[in-house]
Amino acid sequence: MSWIQIKLDTTPDRSSELEDLLLECGACAVTLQDGSDQPLYEPDLGTTPLWDNLRLIGLFTADADMEEVIEQLNQSAAGSFSAHRVEIVEDKDWEREWMEHFHPMQFGKRLWVCPSWKEVPDENAVNLMLDPGLAFGTGTHPTTALCLKWLDAQDMNGKQVIDYGCGSGILGIASLLLGAKHVLGVDTDPQALEATLDNAGRNNIDTSNIKICYPRETPEILADIMVANILAGPLISLAETIANLTKPEGKLALSGILEEQTDDVTAAYTPWFDMEPAVVEDGWVRLSGIRKASI
Numbered sequence: 001m002s003w004i005q006i007k008l009d010t011t012p013d014r015s016s017e018l019e020d021l022l023l024e025c026g027a028c029a030v031t032l033q034d035g036s037d038q039p040l041y042e043p044d045l046g047t048t049p050l051w052d053n054l055r056l057i058g059l060f061t062a063d064a065d066m067e068e069v070i071e072q073l074n075q076s077a078a079g080s081f082s083a084h085r086v087e088i089v090e091d092k093d094w095e096r097e098w099m100e101h102f103h104p105m106q107f108g109k110r111l112w113v114c115p116s117w118k119e120v121p122d123e124n125a126v127n128l129m130l131d132p133g134l135a136f137g138t139g140t141h142p143t144t145a146l147c148l149k150w151l152d153a154q155d156m157n158g159k160q161v162i163d164y165g166c167g168s169g170i171l172g173i174a175s176l177l178l179g180a181k182h183v184l185g186v187d188t189d190p191q192a193l194e195a196t197l198d199n200a201g202r203n204n205i206d207t208s209n210i211k212i213c214y215p216r217e218t219p220e221i222l223a224d225i226m227v228a229n230i231l232a233g234p235l236i237s238l239a240e241t242i243a244n245l246t247k248p249e250g251k252l253a254l255s256g257i258l259e260e261q262t263d264d265v266t267a268a269y270t271p272w273f274d275m276e277p278a279v280v281e282d283g284w285v286r287l288s289g290i291r292k293a294s295i
Ligand SMILES: C[S@@+](CC[C@H](N)C(=O)[O-])C[C@H]1O[C@@H](n2cnc3c(N)ncnc32)[C@H](O)[C@@H]1O
Pocket: 135, 136, 137, 138, 139, 143, 144, 147, 164, 165, 166, 167, 168, 169, 170, 171, 186, 187, 188, 189, 192, 215, 229, 230, 231, 234, 256
């Protein structure tokens, strides 16, 4: 079955009026897209900011009368959109289409992250089996990749790891597969905690080696290795908490930091950690450091 979509260029103040109108005209779905490649970082809690130049896409079944839809839009909302384009969308096997984008990826020397539907490229490597899900963390984002490469380069044998902001659990599970003894995954999002346990199970991790909790429930565990891929704002607020959860001389890796935020995050951690030079990938930064023995 084919579909028809209409794309409207508009501004945030007109978007809900147009969205309602498209639905009234029979759209099965309306999607909001960035019309000018404008990143939106770290929105304030409870806010849903929109891009300055917005593209609304209304999806209609193939039998929709698009001339009538356009006439209706022009009658009811002339001036609310600057341009429109009508396109036919060929139906596809959407699940397969999406799966085609995920391939096994190597991080550092030993570690691979492999989706379950692809063949493992190297049976002798450390293979983390992971499928994309609701929680963040597949390895495709540079911040996750930076942390995975760092973990791969550490001596993980017998180490206690804390994965602060665990998302899918990718960093903690990688640590266990690389030889860590135990991981504590911490997250504010219940879906992330569930995904972490689920993904650990898929990788045959012994349940006694992994524990998950919300930040307010953090047990009295000190990390030999602390890894936190969140965002600059929360990382700065969490500096003392993260320091208090890290053993003297324990190792730290932080990511989720934009290049221009490097100095602020470094300054927040310097009271407790000897910080090392930043590593940058695609505009994102990884910071690392060693917990000071005493402060
Ligand atoms: C960018 S994702 C990282 C996921 C995964 N660790 C990775 O590297 O791909 C950040 C995660 O941190 C969690 N998070 C955000 N703020 C947090 C906070 N204050 N304390 C704990 N977790 C937090 C989010 O729910 C999200 O799952």
